[in-house]
Amino acid sequence: MSEAILDIPLDAGNPVEPFLRMDRMPHIWCPACGIGTTVNCFARALESSKLDLNKVAVVSGIGCTGRVAGYANLDSFHTTHGRAIPFATGLKLSNPELQVVVYSGDGDLFAIGGNHFIHAARRNMDIKVICVNNLTYAMTGGQTGPATPSEVISATSPYGVFEPSFNLVQLAEAAGASYVARWTTFHVKQLARSMEEMLHKKGFCFIEVLSPCPTLYQRRNKMGDGLDAMKFYKQVSKVRNGAPTSECSLSKAGEIVVGKFVDRDRPDYLELLTHQMHASLGNRYADPEITTCSEG
Amino acid sequence: MHADPKGVLTGVHFLDGDHACCEGTLAAGARFAAGYPITPSTEVVERFAWRIPTVGGIFIQMEDELAASIALQGAVWGGAKAFTVTSGPGFSLMMEHIGYAAITETPCVFVNVQRGGPSTGLPTLPAQADMMQAKWGSHGDYSIIALCPNSPQECFDLTVTGFNLAEEFRVPVMMMLDECVGHMTEKVVIPESDQIDITPRRFTHESPETFRLFKPREDLVPDMVKAGDGYKFHVTGLTHDERGYPSMNVETQDKLVRRMHDKLKPFSNGRALFEAVDLEDAEVVVVSYGITSRVAQRATQLARAKGIKAGIFRIISAWPFPEQHIKELAGRVKAFVVPELNLGQMVHEVERHTAGRAKVISVPHAGGSVHKPEVILNAILEAAR
Numbered sequence: 001m002s003e004a005i006l007d008i009p010l011d012a013g014n015p016v017e018p019f020l021r022m023d024r025m026p027h028i029w030c031p032a033c034g035i036g037t038t039v040n041c042f043a044r045a046l047e048s049s050k051l052d053l054n055k056v057a058v059v060s061g062i063g064c065t066g067r068v069a070g071y072a073n074l075d076s077f078h079t080t081h082g083r084a085i086p087f088a089t090g091l092k093l094s095n096p097e098l099q100v101v102v103y104s105g106d107g108d109l110f111a112i113g114g115n116h117f118i119h120a121a122r123r124n125m126d127i128k129v130i131c132v133n134n135l136t137y138a139m140t141g142g143q144t145g146p147a148t149p150s151e152v153i154s155a156t157s158p159y160g161v162f163e164p165s166f167n168l169v170q171l172a173e174a175a176g177a178s179y180v181a182r183w184t185t186f187h188v189k190q191l192a193r194s195m196e197e198m199l200h201k202k203g204f205c206f207i208e209v210l211s212p213c214p215t216l217y218q219r220r221n222k223m224g225d226g227l228d229a230m231k232f233y234k235q236v237s238k239v240r241n242g243a244p245t246s247e248c249s250l251s252k253a254g255e256i257v258v259g260k261f262v263d264r265d266r267p268d269y270l271e272l273l274t275h276q277m278h279a280s281l282g283n284r285y286a287d288p289e290i291t292t293c294s295e296g
Numbered sequence: 297m298h299a300d301p302k303g304v305l306t307g308v309h310f311l312d313g314d315h316a317c318c319e320g321t322l323a324a325g326a327r328f329a330a331g332y333p334i335t336p337s338t339e340v341v342e343r344f345a346w347r348i349p350t351v352g353g354i355f356i357q358m359e360d361e362l363a364a365s366i367a368l369q370g371a372v373w374g375g376a377k378a379f380t381v382t383s384g385p386g387f388s389l390m391m392e393h394i395g396y397a398a399i400t401e402t403p404c405v406f407v408n409v410q411r412g413g414p415s416t417g418l419p420t421l422p423a424q425a426d427m428m429q430a431k432w433g434s435h436g437d438y439s440i441i442a443l444c445p446n447s448p449q450e451c452f453d454l455t456v457t458g459f460n461l462a463e464e465f466r467v468p469v470m471m472m473l474d475e476c477v478g479h480m481t482e483k484v485v486i487p488e489s490d491q492i493d494i495t496p497r498r499f500t501h502e503s504p505e506t507f508r509l510f511k512p513r514e515d516l517v518p519d520m521v522k523a524g525d526g527y528k529f530h531v532t533g534l535t536h537d538e539r540g541y542p543s544m545n546v547e548t549q550d551k552l553v554r555r556m557h558d559k560l561k562p563f564s565n566g567r568a569l570f571e572a573v574d575l576e577d578a579e580v581v582v583v584s585y586g587i588t589s590r591v592a593q594r595a596t597q598l599a600r601a602k603g604i605k606a607g608i609f610r611i612i613s614a615w616p617f618p619e620q621h622i623k624e625l626a627g628r629v630k631a632f633v634v635p636e637l638n639l640g641q642m643v644h645e646v647e648r649h650t651a652g653r654a655k656v657i658s659v660p661h662a663g664g665s666v667h668k669p670e671v672i673l674n675a676i677l678e679a680a681r
Contacts, residue, residue: 021530024541054526059370070530070542075523077373078532078542079366080396086330086363090370090378091523093354094328098374098524119359277349286302286352288327 019043019053021073028067032226034185034211035065035132039072041188042103042130045195056099059088061108063139064213065132068103082113085120088127093288096270099128099199106133107145110166114146121175124203126268130195131168131206134213135250142216149252153220168208170245173262178203180245180262184210186233187258194260203268210256221252299323299456299492303351306488313478314339316448317407317471318347320455321379323492326405327353328378330367332360332386335419336475337409340381361386365393369402373531375522377459377497379405383475384413387426388433395434396533397468398556401510401518403497405458407471409478410586410637412663422475423663424586425638430470431615437553439560442470442615443569444585448482454612457569460495465559466517472614474637476587476666504528509540510552516559560616568618571610574600578607579630580679583622583646585611587666588635595635595672604680614642619649626650631679635659635672655679 020043029035046053053074060069062081069076075098079087084102092100102109109117109131120127136154137143143156147168152161172180179201183191191209198205212218212229223232233256241259248257267275277285303322311319318340321329327348331341345355353376358364361382368378382390387408397404410426412418426433430442441461445454451473458469500507500519509529510518521527534542535549571589574596575581584592589610599606609625609632611618622645625632631654634643643658650656659675661667 054528055524057523070532073528075528076530077370078530078534080392080533083362083366083393086358086367087370089356089358089363090328090330090367090372091374092370093356093367094371094374094376094378095522095524115359116363119363273354281349284350286350288354289352 016040016043019046019073020071024071027071029064030215032212032214032229033064034134034209034229035068037185037188038130038132038191038209038211039068041192042195044192045199048192049196049199051099051199055097056101057091059084059091059100059102061104061113063105063108063137064134065103065105066108066139082108082111083116084108085113085116085127085129089120089125092125092127093270102127102129104131105138106131106135106147106168107137110146110168110171118171118175121172121177121204121206123269124176124178124266126203126270128198128205129207131208132211133168133208134211134217136213136217138213138216142213142220147250149250151252152217155216165250167245167249169206169248169261172206173245176204176266177206177262178264178266179205181206181260182208182210182248183258184233184237184256185212186230186237190258201263203266297494297496299489299494300325301489304489304492305486307486309484309486310481311448311484312339312481313445313448313451313473314409315343316451316484317455317473317478318343319484319486320452321405321459322347322351323452323486323489324377324456324459325494326377326379326459327351328368328371328376329355330358330364330371330378330380331355332358332364332382334383334386336411336478337381337383337407339478340407340409361389362392365390365406366396368404369393369397369400372402372404373523379407381407381409383409383411384426385416387429391429391433394440394468395436395438398434398438398440399533400531401466401556402468403462403466403520405455405462405469405471407473409473409475411475418664420475421664422587422666423637424474424588425641425663427472427614427636427638427641430472437557439557440468440470440615441465441560441563441613442472444472444612444614445477446586446589446610447477448480448484451477452484452486456492456494460493463495463497464517466520467560470615472586474586508538510536511538512555512559516555563613563616563618564620566620568616568621569612570618570621571612572608573610574607575609575625577605579605580633580676581607581609581625581629581631582633582635582672582676583609583611583642584635585614585642588637591667591669592635592672594669595676598669598673599676602677604676606676611642617642617645617649619645622646622649626653629654631655631657633657633659633672633675633679635661635667635675637661637663637666
């Protein structure tokens with residue numbers, strides 16, 4: 001054991017505590033669930049980003065990951081199922097100095113919220129989307145979702161999933177995202193770095209994080225516990241930065257390609273809007289001043 | 297406070313109801329709208345999209361009504377006054393977020409220019425068949441305010457009122473136009489900005505340390521905040537305590553749902569909006585709203601010409617239902633006649649508050665047109681018998 005570890009006083013708090021609502025602990029997530037790991041990475045990314053935390057807002061949808069908003073010590077919004085992105089869109093446009101982060105799950109963002117995802121990416125809305133992909137609807141008991149791979153057993157696919165799943169990173173790139181990356185909860189350093197990079201990137205950014213659900217997904221599919229999930233991620237993950245997203249599909253037991261796949265510069269929605277209005281209206285265009293509905 | 301002159305198109309105009317409604321949103325201080333095209337309501341946001349870049353604000357056309365109805369709430373929590381506009385099929389999709397606005401007490405305005413239904417129904421023709429949906433369409437117990445203009449002038453005036461009520465009570469306000477009112481063109485007078493009263497958002501003066509997001513004031517309405525001001529607040533559609541934290545128990549549910557209901561009690565106690573015509577001696581009162589009230593006006597004139605003491609109670613704030621006034625009238629009139637462009641919706645409220653003390657005659661119409669005055673007249677004659 002190193003000296004540095006022995007130097008930590010016994011009453012030292014966890015370094016991510018300031019980023020959490022400690023009065024809401026313990027959280028509701030199961031033992032070995034990966035969502036908490038991603039939140040830890042997010043807290044570290046916020047810290048290293050040096051952003052003014054009064055100007056960071058988190059918006060979540062519904063589901064296990066939807067609960068992140070409730071634990072983040074930031075302005076936070078736990079919205080309706082699938083609608084975190086359009087809520088974030090309104091929040092960002094009315095108050096552009098905010099850094100708006102959408103934090104939600106695969107079912108929320110890509111089934112019921114799929115349409116909103118592709119349109120926000122198309123517009124290059126300046127929001128940052130973190131998708132915790134546990135490959136299932138966990139909050140409701142482990143049903144098949146749009147990211148559940150073939151042959152997986154789920155509560156609603158007792159004989160195995162047969163419908164094809166989305167390749168989320170390919171979808172994000174095709175729809176127009178400025179930044180696309182994928183990691184697993186085994187890759188905590190890389191994930192935190194990627195999150196920090198995304199927080200400084202303009203435009204629609206997307207990080208997919210593969211995250212274990214031992215209680216439902218792994219139990220039903222005889223994939224072991226949380227530790228087994230880490231071993232699995234370590235064994236099958238392959239870092240391929242810049243890999244074509246079309247080659248990054250997921251399967252039940254096959255390779256998981258991780259890394260940063262897309263990092264490109266496109267004008268974001270507000271830049272496009274401002275440019276168009278100036279071009280059409282010249283001096284008549286009035287810059288939006290929409291957060292002034294109070295008296296005085 | 298008074299309206300910001302930037303948004304006020306002072307003058308005498310010839311406008312349809314949809315356009316007048318848009319001018320009302322601008323005068324009221326709305327600087328954000330999210331919409332999705334749907335007949336017969338689109339003109340409201342078309343005009344907003346045309347006007348807002350020179351006023352200072354944003355219009356965004358979203359991918360569907362689900363998105364529009366939640367984007368506007370994001371904008372409100374960012375600090376804007378915001379609204380969306382739709383008609384029946386879109387209104388059905390927006391129910392999810394009317395519930396969200398209710399439980400998160402997000403002040404905002406939903407404009408519904410009603411057309412014939414169910415489903416796609418009659419896209420270009422009028423109905424008033426979403427009146428119960430406005431009150432009960434989203435799941436769970438909640439209370440909202442709904443206003444029913446009957447002219448382009450009122451589309452302007454009441455839209456300003458609607459935004460003010462949304463801020464005062466922190467509820468979603470439904471502007472329940474109908475296709476006729478939305479598309480009829482009449483004179484609309486827009487006053488000087490200093491003649492237009494605006495209810496500013498009541499932002500908290502508490503510090504972030506002591507502030508509790510859903511701690512109500514004496515009027516049962518909590519103070520607002522906006523994102524980015526250091527409060528680090530949490531908003532959720534789950535049942536929540538005064539801190540805004542989810543709390544899944546009977547006591548929190550009871551306290552929250554009752555307060556959200558009770559905060560609108562002033563509407564049962566003098567705040568209801570209505571128009572009364574010839575009620576002093578009335579024996580038969582026609583209760584109507586929106587375009588139907590204008591047909592009812594003709595019918596009561598015809599009835600008076602026949603020597604029948606007919607009067608008009610025009611509902612302007614349909615929700616909360618003006619029960620105080622119906623109860624009072626029920627004690628002294630012979631009958632109510634209730635024409636509506638539906639098969640009988642608000643008439644049930646009239647019956648409920650009349651409680652058998654006067655006759656209540658429904659005059660239904662499935663929509664697609666308005667009543668003929670004679671149809672309402674016949675009901676008045678029957679009621680007077």
